[in-house]
Amino acid sequence: MYVMKIVQQFVIVIMKEVLHVWSAFSQRKVSEGMIGSFSLNNSQKGSKKNKSIKQALSDLDYNVFGTAHSVPGLSPYKLLPLLVVSVFCSEIIIMFALHLFPALPTITEAFVDATMLLVILSPTFYFFHYRPLVAHYIQRKNIIDQLVESEEQLDLTLDAVNDGLWDWDFKAESIYFSPRWERMLGYEPGSIEPKVSSWDALIHLSDKKKVFRDLDDHLLGKSEYFESEYRMKTKYGDWRWILTRGKVVTRDLENTPLRAVGTNTDIHSRKVAEEGLQQREKDIRRLSWQLIESSEVESKRLAQDLHDDFGQLLTALKLGVEMIQNHQIKEEDELQFHCARLLGTVDRMAASLSHVCDNLRPVMLDDIGLIATLKWFVKDMEQQAGTVKINLESPADQKRLPPDVELVCFRICQEAINNALKHAAPTEINVKFRFGSKTATILISDNGKGFDLKKLKASETSHWGFGLLGMNERAAAVDGYVGIDSTPGKGTRVEVVLPVFID
Ligand SMILES: Nc1ncnc2c1ncn2[C@@H]1O[C@H](COP(=O)(O)OP(=O)(O)OP(=O)(O)O)[C@@H](O)[C@H]1O
Numbered sequence: 193m194y195v196m197k198i199v200q201q202f203v204i205v206i207m208k209e210v211l212h213v214w215s216a217f218s219q220r221k222v223s224e225g226m227i228g229s230f231s232l233n234n235s236q237k238g239s240k241k242n243k244s245i246k247q248a249l250s251d252l253d254y255n256v257f258g259t260a261h262s263v264p265g266l267s268p269y270k271l272l273p274l275l276v277v278s279v280f281c282s283e284i285i286i287m288f289a290l291h292l293f294p295a296l297p298t299i300t301e302a303f304v305d306a307t308m309l310l311v312i313l314s315p316t317f318y319f320f321h322y323r324p325l326v327a328h329y330i331q332r333k334n335i336i337d338q339l340v341e342s343e344e345q346l347d348l349t350l351d352a353v354n355d356g357l358w359d360w361d362f363k364a365e366s367i368y369f370s371p372r373w374e375r376m377l378g379y380e381p382g383s384i385e386p387k388v389s390s391w392d393a394l395i396h397l398s399d400k401k402k403v404f405r406d407l408d409d410h411l412l413g414k415s416e417y418f419e420s421e422y423r424m425k426t427k428y429g430d431w432r433w434i435l436t437r438g439k440v441v442t443r444d445l446e447n448t449p450l451r452a453v454g455t456n457t458d459i460h461s462r463k464v465a466e467e468g469l470q471q472r473e474k475d476i477r478r479l480s481w482q483l484i485e486s487s488e489v490e491s492k493r494l495a496q497d498l499h500d501d502f503g504q505l506l507t508a509l510k511l512g513v514e515m516i517q518n519h520q521i522k523e524e525d526e527l528q529f530h531c532a533r534l535l536g537t538v539d540r541m542a543a544s545l546s547h548v549c550d551n552l553r554p555v556m557l558d559d560i561g562l563i564a565t566l567k568w569f570v571k572d573m574e575q576q577a578g579t580v581k582i583n584l585e586s587p588a589d590q591k592r593l594p595p596d597v598e599l600v601c602f603r604i605c606q607e608a609i610n611n612a613l614k615h616a617a618p619t620e621i622n623v624k625f626r627f628g629s630k631t632a633t634i635l636i637s638d639n640g641k642g643f644d645l646k647k648l649k650a651s652e653t654s655h656w657g658f659g660l661l662g663m664n665e666r667a668a669a670v671d672g673y674v675g676i677d678s679t680p681g682k683g684t685r686v687e688v689v690l691p692v693f694i695d
């Protein structure tokens with residue numbers, strides 16, 4: 193009866209073990225219960241966050257029989273004496289057992305001895321060898337799974353932040369570039385030789401000095417991180433702004449760097465936007481300076497106009513009136529003659545005043561509208577220019593635009609036509625108006641000399657007047673924009689688009 197119960201318990205234990213081992217292999221990832229069963233305790237599992245995976249694997253391999261076994265701290269060194277003691281104890285038990293059956297033949301004794309030894313030692317082998325090995329296998333598999341998972345996470349993160357990875361081995365004089373690092377510059381992964389010289393060769397010549405100064409500072413321990421913004425050449429020959437950040441992670445006893453790792457970030461769009469802003473700031477500074485200068489010039493010109501023309505006429509008028517007042521004129525006819533002369537002077541004064549005012553702001557603009565004012569202006573300019581033909585094409589439906597927009601249109605057309613006459617020596621200038629539902633578009637083109645706008649903007653020395661800048665600023669003030677397209681020898685096109693919200 194007792195024997196049956198013992199056998200029953202034994203079978204249950206064996207079946208449980210088989211079940212554990214089978215489910216552990218089939219699931220790979222060990223559940224909490226299984227961890228308890230195989231002693232993969234929480235401290236080991238949690239250690240993945242604190243320890244590097246490489247370290248965890250090497251610890252695991254070293255303590256394969258120790259940490260994996262249900263007896264904590266049992267190292268391979270303790271396992272051998274345990275085995276010797278087990279064999280010794282087993283043999284004593286067998287010797288006693290055989291002693292009870294002295295009549296057995298030697299061959300049977302040897303067979304019983306071997307069988308019993310096997311039976312007694314098998315739990316020892318199972319619990320101290322097979323079970324730890326299974327647990328070790330599962331733990332290793334888990335750690336490798338974590339490694340793959342964290343590598344995937346790193347790849348995804350680097351992809352999301354648009355970063356490429358580099359890893360520099362100073363001893364081997366090689367540098368690993370991640371696929372993203374190479375793709376950032378248009379290269380297929382693996383096509384750049386993993387050498388520092390490959391990186392060096394792609395850096396813009398003007399940025400090299402600064403990049404290597406920043407790098408040296410870090411390698412010599414003067415800065416905590418290496419960080420530099422510079423241009424790199426792409427596969428297609430253009431330049432992209434890159435931000436490199438990195439750090440030496442291993443140094444030898446003499447503090448010589450052994451390994452450095454870091455990232456490359458594509459900051460091209462930000463840099464281009466920054467450069468645009470800087471250029472705009474520069475333009476605005478120059479514009480405000482020109483504004484001050486030109487208002488001085490304008491005041492002088494106004495004073496001159498008033499003095500030379502209006503002032504002279506006023507003096508003539510004063511003299512005429514004084515003559516009448518002093519009764520110097522005796523005859524009625526003579527009086528009539530002088531009065532007519534004085535009225536003529538008054539007319540000329542009115543004309544002179546109107547000319548001055550027109551220069552300040554054309555009064556016609558408010559009275560008769562933009563198109564009619566431009567027609568008058570174009571005719572006036574054509575007369576002054578002599579041989580140049582100026583065509584104005586406007587829609588039949590001449591809508592009135594908001595007063596500020598009309599003034600902006602007029603001033604931009606005035607400047608564009610003036611520029612064409614002043615710089616381009618054209619034979620023809622065309623001004624075309626188009627009204628859309630939300631915008632007014634004006635195109636002023638000439639068939640003159642043309643110019644290189646890029647060169648003009650880039651050059652510090654070439655003349656960059658108030659006119660083009662003023663056009664842009666005037667348009668921007670009413671949320672519009674000006675596009676200038678010019679090629680030397682092929683004339684100039686100035687396109688102005690202004691928003692107009694009229695019902
Ligand atoms: N239609 C054009 N054809 C040829 N060159 C032009 C034309 N418009 C502008 N330019 C060139 O662009 C330069 C800048 O023009 P901008 O109107 O800003 O200055 P400006 O006419 O020289 O002086 P300002 O307008 O201040 O009196 C000119 O000096 C000229 O070289």
Ligand SMILES: [Mg+2]
Nearest residue numbers: 611657659660
């Ligand atoms: Mg000009």
